[in-house]
Amino acid sequence: MAEKQRLLSGMRPTGRLHLGHYNVIKEWVRLCDLYDSYWFTADWHAITTQFDNTDSIRANRREIVIDWLSAGLDPEKCHIFHQSDIKEHAELHLLFSMITPLSWLERVPTYKGQLEAFKEKGKDIATYGFLGYPLLMAADILMYRPSGVPVGEDQAPHVEFCRELLRRFHHLYNCQVFPEPQPVFNHIEILPGTDNRKMSKSYGNFILLSEKPEDVKTKVWSMVTDATRIRKTDPGHPDVCAVYAYQGFFNKAEQPQICADCKAGAIGCGQCKKRLTECINDFLEPMRERRAKYEAQPALLDEIIDAGNTAARKTARETMGMVREAMKI
Numbered sequence: 303m304a305e306k307q308r309l310l311s312g313m314r315p316t317g318r319l320h321l322g323h324y325n326v327i328k329e330w331v332r333l334c335d336l337y338d339s340y341w342f343t344a345d346w347h348a349i350t351t352q353f354d355n356t357d358s359i360r361a362n363r364r365e366i367v368i369d370w371l372s373a374g375l376d377p378e379k380c381h382i383f384h385q386s387d388i389k390e391h392a393e394l395h396l397l398f399s400m401i402t403p404l405s406w407l408e409r410v411p412t413y414k415g416q417l418e419a420f421k422e423k424g425k426d427i428a429t430y431g432f433l434g435y436p437l438l439m440a441a442d443i444l445m446y447r448p449s450g451v452p453v454g455e456d457q458a459p460h461v462e463f464c465r466e467l468l469r470r471f472h473h474l475y476n477c478q479v480f481p482e483p484q485p486v487f488n489h490i491e492i493l494p495g496t497d498n499r500k501m502s503k504s505y506g507n508f509i510l511l512s513e514k515p516e517d518v519k520t521k522v523w524s525m526v527t528d529a530t531r532i533r534k535t536d537p538g539h540p541d542v543c544a545v546y547a548y549q550g551f552f553n554k555a556e557q558p559q560i561c562a563d564c565k566a567g568a569i570g571c572g573q574c575k576k577r578l579t580e581c582i583n584d585f586l587e588p589m590r591e592r593r594a595k596y597e598a599q600p601a602l603l604d605e606i607i608d609a610g611n612t613a614a615r616k617t618a619r620e621t622m623g624m625v626r627e628a629m630k631i
């Protein structure tokens with residue numbers, strides 16, 4: 303049988319995952335059956351924007367792996383590792399830096415946008431490392447010679463940058479080391495935040511995958527509903543209500559009935575939220591159980607990451623052999 307094609311993706315360990323991330327991990331779980339899959343925590347990338355506050359990175363990269371496992375990622379079916387454990391990423395990044403025109407990096411659309419966004423918050427991230435963000439990402443990707451990179455649409459310019467860079471590498475050294483990786487976009491339904499805006503860490507409008515039952519209750523209770531509804535008998539407008547959107551994700555079977563009852567003024571928002579709280583807690587319960595297992599046995603997590611690192615390092619060493627050979631160094 304032909305060998306499976308390879309996939310690779312990473313996440314910066316900047317905090318625990320929330321419900322909005324769940325569908326991404328669900329997609330990763332599905333892809334593990336089809337591809338030889340590598341998933342990693344991009345801990346060096348996290349430093350680009352928080353070089354002045356690195357205290358949480360180590361803890362976060364473990365937390366994020368626990369979140370992946372809790373959400374159903376099966377370590378038997380993929381390789382899970384930390385970027386900074388595979389030093390070859392740094393070597394490839396350095397070698398690539400020798401052939402990357404500065405102008406390519408300066409014109410990556412996320413570069414100026416992010417600089418500005420941070421400047422508004424009073425922080426200057428115009429470092430050498432931050433400029434090189436897409437280059438380090440290109441090294442992460444090409445190291446594993448994957449055929450695809452599952453990412454959100456926001457990362458498309460980075461994958462395109464990576465493809466341009468590999469063409470330049472092949473041209474300069476007259477070789478064919480890397481297959482051209484395709485972005486694999488996650489076509490997932492987007493869950494809004496509890497305030498009906500985009501679910502985001504900076505808005506504080508999320509529910510964590512590791513949220514405690516009573517905190518789920520508090521957060522659902524604070525959710526934005528149809529503001530024109532004062533009394534239970536007032537006819538509601540479910541389409542403007544975040545609780546209703548969530549019912550579609552976590553309580554699909556009852557959603558049509560809730561819609562009808564809301565419009566008819568036959569259900570109160572309190573009752574509706576109570577039901578949603580139960581449904582979200584039912585959904586999170588198996589994840590809490592898996593999380594508890596990994597929290598109780600840190601060695602189990604170490605073993606998973608050691609195994610992932612070993613597999614990643616093997617591929618990385620093969621690639622670096624090919625790269626050094628091509629560059630004659």
Ligand code: TRP
Pocket residue numbers: 310311312313314344347438439442443451452453457
């Ligand atoms: N830049 C990605 C993000 O912020 C994280 C990342 C780093 C990544 N290296 C990668 C994703 C390589 C895919 C492949 O989401």
Ligand code: SF4
Pocket residue numbers: 527528531538539540543544545546560564569570571572574575
């Ligand atoms: Fe929203 Fe439910 Fe209240 Fe209708 S009853 S406005 S769907 S919370």
